[in-house]
Amino acid sequence: MATVAPSQVRSGRGVELALLVVAxxxxxxxxxxxxxxxxxxxxVSVLKYGAGMAxxxxxxxxxxxxxxxxxxxxxxxxxxxxxxxxxxMIYRIHLALLARATVRDDGTLKVIxxxxxxxxxxxxxxxxxxxxxxxxxxxxxxTLRRYSYTAMIVSVVLMLLPMLPVIGKQVNGARIWIDLRxxxxxxxxxxxxTLAIFFAGYLVTNRDTLALAGRSLxxxxxxxxxxxxxxxxxWGVTMVVLVAQKDLGTSLLMFxxxxxxxxxxxxxxxxxxxxxxxxxxxxxxxxxxxxxxxIRFTIWRHAMDQEVFEPVKGSPGxxxxxxxxxxxxxxxxxxxMLGTGWGQGRPDLVPYAESDFVIASLGEELGLTGLxxxxxLFMVLVERGMRTALGVRDGFGKLLAGGLSFLIALQMFVxxxxxxxxxPLTGLTAPFIAYGGSSLLGNWLIVGLLLRISDDARRxxxxxxxxxxxxxxxxxxRPSADSAIxxxxxxxxxxxxxxxxxxxxxxxxASGGVDT
Amino acid sequence: MSELTVGLLRLGYLALLWMLVLVAVAVLRRDLYGTRxxxxxxxxxxxxxxxxxxxxxxxxxxVVTEGPLRGxxxxxxxxxxxxxRAPGCTLVLxxxxxxxxxxxxxxxxxxxxxxxxxxxxxxxxxxxxxxAPMRVPMGTxxxxxxxxxxxxx
Numbered sequence: 030m031a032t033v034a035p036s037q038v039r040s041g042r043g044v045e046l047a048l049l050v051v052a053x054x055x056x057x058x059x060x061x062x063x064x065x066x067x068x069x070x071x072x073v074s075v076l077k078y079g080a081g082m083a084x085x086x087x088x089x090x091x092x093x094x095x096x097x098x099x100x101x102x103x104x105x106x107x108x109x110x111x112x113x114x115x116x117x118m119i120y121r122i123h124l125a126l127l128a129r130a131t132v133r134d135d136g137t138l139k140v141i142x143x144x145x146x147x148x149x150x151x152x153x154x155x156x157x158x159x160x161x162x163x164x165x166x167x168x169x170x171x172t173l174r175r176y177s178y179t180a181m182i183v184s185v186v187l188m189l190l191p192m193l194p195v196i197g198k199q200v201n202g203a204r205i206w207i208d209l210r211x212x213x214x215x216x217x218x219x220x221x222x223t224l225a226i227f228f229a230g231y232l233v234t235n236r237d238t239l240a241l242a243g244r245s246l247x248x249x250x251x252x253x254x255x256x257x258x259x260x261x262x263x264w265g266v267t268m269v270v271l272v273a274q275k276d277l278g279t280s281l282l283m284f285x286x287x288x289x290x291x292x293x294x295x296x297x298x299x300x301x302x303x304x305x306x307x308x309x310x311x312x313x314x315x316x317x318x319x320x321x322x323x324i325r326f327t328i329w330r331h332a333m334d335q336e337v338f339e340p341v342k343g344s345p346g347x348x349x350x351x352x353x354x355x356x357x358x359x360x361x362x363x364x365x366m367l368g369t370g371w372g373q374g375r376p377d378l379v380p381y382a383e384s385d386f387v388i389a390s391l392g393e394e395l396g397l398t399g400l401x402x403x404x405x406l407f408m409v410l411v412e413r414g415m416r417t418a419l420g421v422r423d424g425f426g427k428l429l430a431g432g433l434s435f436l437i438a439l440q441m442f443v444x445x446x447x448x449x450x451x452x453p454l455t456g457l458t459a460p461f462i463a464y465g466g467s468s469l470l471g472n473w474l475i476v477g478l479l480l481r482i483s484d485d486a487r488r489x490x491x492x493x494x495x496x497x498x499x500x501x502x503x504x505x506x507r508p509s510a511d512s513a514i515x516x517x518x519x520x521x522x523x524x525x526x527x528x529x530x531x532x533x534x535x536x537x538x539a540s541g542g543v544d545t
Numbered sequence: 546m547s548e549l550t551v552g553l554l555r556l557g558y559l560a561l562l563w564m565l566v567l568v569a570v571a572v573l574r575r576d577l578y579g580t581r582x583x584x585x586x587x588x589x590x591x592x593x594x595x596x597x598x599x600x601x602x603x604x605x606x607x608v609v610t611e612g613p614l615r616g617x618x619x620x621x622x623x624x625x626x627x628x629x630r631a632p633g634c635t636l637v638l639x640x641x642x643x644x645x646x647x648x649x650x651x652x653x654x655x656x657x658x659x660x661x662x663x664x665x666x667x668x669x670x671x672x673x674x675x676x677a678p679m680r681v682p683m684g685t686x687x688x689x690x691x692x693x694x695x696x697x698x
Contacts, residue, residue, distance in 0.1 A: 033576075044572055051565045058558055065554070103569050110565055237613070237641075237691070370555035395559065402562040409569050416576060 033419045041102030041487070042094050048106035049086050056082055056113020059371065063121040066372020073150075082113060085157055092161045096168075097484035101417060104483065107410045108461055108476050112153055112469075114403065115462030117371070118383065118390055120146035125377035144383035144464050148212075152466035159470065160477035170482045174425045177230025180223040187220035191274060203276045203456050217279045218471030221436055222478070224283060228290040229428035231259075236294035236424075260300070263287045264307045268315070275321050278455035281443060282436065284308055289435040290428050293418070328354060329453040353380045357389035357448050361400075368396025384464040385456065389448045403462075404445070411438040414479050420486030430482045433475045603655035604683050604696035612692030613639055621696070625651035628689055629662070642666050642690030650681065657681045657696055666690060 057079040064075055073081070086109055093100050123146045167173070173180070191197040191204050198206040198213060206213045232239070239256050263284060271280040288304040315322040331337045332351040340350045356379045364374060376382045376390030383390070392400045414434020418427045437460050444463075447454040458465050460472040607626060609617040619626065619636055626635045629647035638647065644664035650657055660678040661668040668675040669688040686693045 051568055055561055055565050058561055062558060103572055370551055398559050399562055402566050405566045
């Protein structure tokens, strides 16, 4: 795999600080505009909110300076801005739901009970702190490779937890929650990280076998039949998750992650096509056999039909139908190019406007212009992750960074694709933006890992310094006659770096480590 | 708040959001320029400032074209090149299919020859298994385990 390194390394901490200021301005402006639009003062005043966010961001910046001085400067500001936008939208929808609350006979309010902004605020702070703790504790991402198989076991346990009788909890048909008394949690959000670690660790060891070509078909080399075991196993587990937990999103995410890391490891497009074929077969069968999957497909394909929009009692989609999806689409449509402005639209008319449909809510209030900005921010984040994968020198780090950033990209594709009717709607939530503590925690931990790996990727190569002749000896463009040196792509400045004089025997010329 | 203020705030917020995006993208621009690609492809590894190879008649470098070390380039001098898994080799192959001292490339005049050092899986020049030292023409694939190397100018 190629490695891309900047010819001139800047730590980027100054840039990060400047970007953080802009990101914080966006976050605080969102919150202030919601307050101004609703003409109320939120649970925390704008000043306190701003101070709290700035404090957290500053702590994060200082921790990065301390423990990962070469970490990518764009990741942290991007994520803080996205988190701030999400917090503002959740708070804004909460306000709208409060306004719609009905007064019971005894004088108490009957509020639609989801999307508490204070909880989200606490989860954001907690997730950020835990991501920083990860950055402090984990000094080298390569340590994780040792725990590849532990990560696999942890993933399986985390995914099975919701199936357990006492702590497992079923919400809206999907059995992906555990009840921790103080809060509910989706262990699957952590499982995707441990799975990424396992896939990276497993595939970096076994990629040579899996990359071996078998028969050729249509100009494409198929993998050998005896190497199909792992992909079939992961596919099987995915299908079990789909059927047992009724969770389309997680199974899609898991399988997509595996395919992505497999492709990164083997560079064989045939694996991807094979996997997509398997997924298509599985999804088609599942849609036919299981009604909870089938109804998602019906809603997707016939969203605008009256009988799907408002199903009669007894028909499969009852009582929800495609109402949520269609209202989301109309909401985004009413936003138009520039949106209605913070607090001016009616995104709360969509059920779960603060979690599954937060993107539709943002599309309504910020318009296409604002939504595009948010999507570009995600793209920048994913690009930084992929760039980290290109820059890091070890194969495990490449696969892990690539897999983790692909996770964010795939999640956004599935979420945005779902609400815009490109693919069937799944229960996934937009990373950093949507309501949900487990999702926030999982994604912030991914950010912690990406920061850690990017620090390694951007740090100047210590071995490169050794190879450079000291004292400004002019580098000759012609390889010296008596030494053969391993120069792994010597780059632009010097086609060949003469080694510090090494006596070259007849058989043993200067040897060198090869950096792939 | 008047209609005008609301409208201005709305547009101002969008402008702010895009400012963040553009500032972030401006930081990314640095990646497009001034990077050094330690690549597997020959073209990429030459880089923008790379001087053309010195004019010589014989091959001037050895390129790994396939296998885990793809993209590795070794400048050739007058010294022979030892290939294998042993750390003392010139090109250390991290490859289960190659022997510790697998093959040797050595110059004779302008020509380079390959010699198998009694490896388990053999060295192949094109399609022929190397039994005795054979001349390696420029651009001909020499297969050692999973790696394929070529001589280039």
